[in-house]
Amino acid sequence: MSKLLQDTVGELSKLPGIGRRTALRLAMHILKMEQQSVLDMTSSIERFRTQIRHCSQCNNLSDEEICPICADATRDRSTICVVEQVADLMSIENTHQYRGLYHVLGGVISPMQGIAPSDLKIDLLTEKIERGGIREVILAISTSVEGETTLFYIMNRLRGFTDLKVTTIARGIGFGDELEYVDELTITHALMNRREIE
């Protein structure tokens, strides 16, 4: 087998969810692409990896020192939504319903994976709150064991701030979910937090 092909298949199959067969299929596709399109792709990956930064205020991925959301003067600067990762921030942004700021932790506390609270950007969050002007912190963290641990850790850290409202996003049955297939914990939560129809 060609060494050039072998190298490319080897490199591509290091990516998550891409086995050797898929890598080979991708390589064959790359071969059919215009040479310039391939160079555009590789150079955008290189620029992304070497030039991307973390926003100094919220830890979001950013091209500049401050991300477009933190730099946006029209956003509500009194509310911070805390998320695990940038993908979560993007999911919330896609709803176009939230106009506050974000704070990206960069993971969740996980003793199994050796992620301690100090590995997350929690100090950056408390420093921001200390500077004042924040009225509400929304904890939009996943309901995994690690997520819950992180949630309680952050709630404890925020206990000292009087007049700060700390909320979590609602747990319940998702739209389109069939009750039959929803897990018991979610149903229990959904029942406990039932609302009267107005």
Next chain:
Amino acid sequence: MSKLLQDTVGELSKLPGIGRRTALRLAMHILKMEQQSVLDMTSSIERFRTQIRHCSQCNNLSDEEICPICADATRDRSTICVVEQVADLMSIENTHQYRGLYHVLGGVISPMQGIAPSDLKIDLLTEKIERGGIREVILAISTSVEGETTLFYIMNRLRGFTDLKVTTIARGIGFGDELEYVDELTITHALMNRREIE
């Protein structure tokens, strides 16, 4: 959203089987990779796309003018196995059972996709046979409509060569396949070509 991230997600999602969500997941993985590993990956893709050649004898992908298989003096030079694409050649090589040469067509005849016989490397095959020394041509082409069309076209082109044995690979039930789920045409072929147990 960061433009660097947006560009990378956009470029990655142009690849087959990779949607925006997968592209985002890959981008996040790339961010966690060592910078040097990312540059190794992109440069191997670039080298592959810009430097790879087609073997002048069999149209296989090759780093040199002649591919390692055609250059291998220990292989049986009287047998040529004709395949659609490089991936098929690799599947056969992986069995370690075939010691002859190959010929890679680079596709199958497909009027729908505008692929005419002249777009395939069929002349290169007949020229090789004309030079003499070939005893058998094995047509290992898929059983799709396009594959069968290509098979018959090549069989016709080879009709003029007397003393040349032209064969196709056996059709039948694959090992591990459950009869219940095998299509009728395959079962029909498998029944017609049944063998006496020795």
